[in-house]
Amino acid sequence: EPEVTQTPSHQVTQMGQEVILRCVPISNHLYFYWYRQILGQKVEFLVSFYNNEISEKSEIFDDQFSVERPDGSNFTLKIRSTKLEDSAMYFCASSDLGEQYFGPGTRLTVT
Amino acid sequence: AQSVTQLGSHVSVSEGALVLLRCNYSSSVPPYLFWYVQYPNQGLQLLLKYTSAATLVKGINGFEAEFKKSETSFHLTKPSAHMSDAAEYFCAVSDLPGNQFYFGTGTSLTVIP
Numbered sequence: 001e002p003e004v005t006q007t008p009s010h011q012v013t014q015m016g017q018e019v020i021l022r023c024v025p026i027s028n029h030l031y032f033y034w035y036r037q038i039l040g041q042k043v044e045f046l047v048s049f050y051n052n053e054i055s056e057k058s059e060i061f062d063d064q065f066s067v068e069r070p071d072g073s074n075f076t077l078k079i080r081s082t083k084l085e086d087s088a089m090y091f092c093a094s095s096d097l098g099e100q101y102f103g104p105g106t107r108l109t110v111t
Numbered sequence: 112a113q114s115v116t117q118l119g120s121h122v123s124v125s126e127g128a129l130v131l132l133r134c135n136y137s138s139s140v141p142p143y144l145f146w147y148v149q150y151p152n153q154g155l156q157l158l159l160k161y162t163s164a165a166t167l168v169k170g171i172n173g174f175e176a177e178f179k180k181s182e183t184s185f186h187l188t189k190p191s192a193h194m195s196d197a198a199e200y201f202c203a204v205s206d207l208p209g210n211q212f213y214f215g216t217g218t219s220l221t222v223i224p
Contacts, residue, residue, distance in 0.1 A: 004154075031209045033211065033212075035212075035214075041216070042201070042214050042215060042216040042217055043155070043203075043212075043217075044214070045212065048209075048210070048211055050209065056211050091154060091155065095208075095209065097208035097209050098162070098208065099160050101157070102147070102154045102155040102156075103154055104153060105154050
């Protein structure tokens with residue numbers, strides 16, 4: 001069964017550093033998403049992406065965040081200058097207009 | 112705007128007992144409703160979804176949910192809990208295909224042997 005994959009599974013970075021989280025969505029899906037889950041809290045929407053542009057974004061998704069689909073398979077989330085409060089599990093998802101299929105997540109720890 | 116309320120952040124049931132996890136939604140349009148399960152250190156796995164077809168939806172692992180428009184609810188049930196059901200359960204709502212999901216705060220299910 002096709003699945004969404006994410007790398008790395010765990011990323012530790014120092015405050016102020018840039019990080020790039022990578023995702024490979026399901027190949028025939030056209031809608032891509034990033035969500036985050038701070039430890040013990042609910043899953044929060046960050047951004048959705050369709051047709052090579054952002055279709056929706058939340059107030060969390062400020063100028064420190066960017067997304068890109070650099071090629072036909074990868075979908076990346078970049079955080080330019082990480083803060084302690086960016087520590088969370090980041091989930092990528094993709095959909096074909098039905099349910100969203102989630103990846104296993106990248107745990108980002110900012111020290 | 113859409114929102115989801117999950118009553119009960121922690122639910123404990125005995126093995127073999129009925130599981131009932133509550134979800135109420137707020138939506139200005141007919142909603143698309145989902146239940147996801149998250150096992151420790153894993154991602155979100157779809158249990159079932161409601162997309163305006165049958166109001167009683169059957170999912171994986173013996174779970175089902177009933178959409179009740181009058182109560183704006185989409186509660187998740189399973190007749191007989193199994194130890195392997197212990198996990199975090201999230202209800203989610205979307206207003207249109209392709210749009211973002213709004214998640215509830217989750218319910219942690221503990222199954223007591």
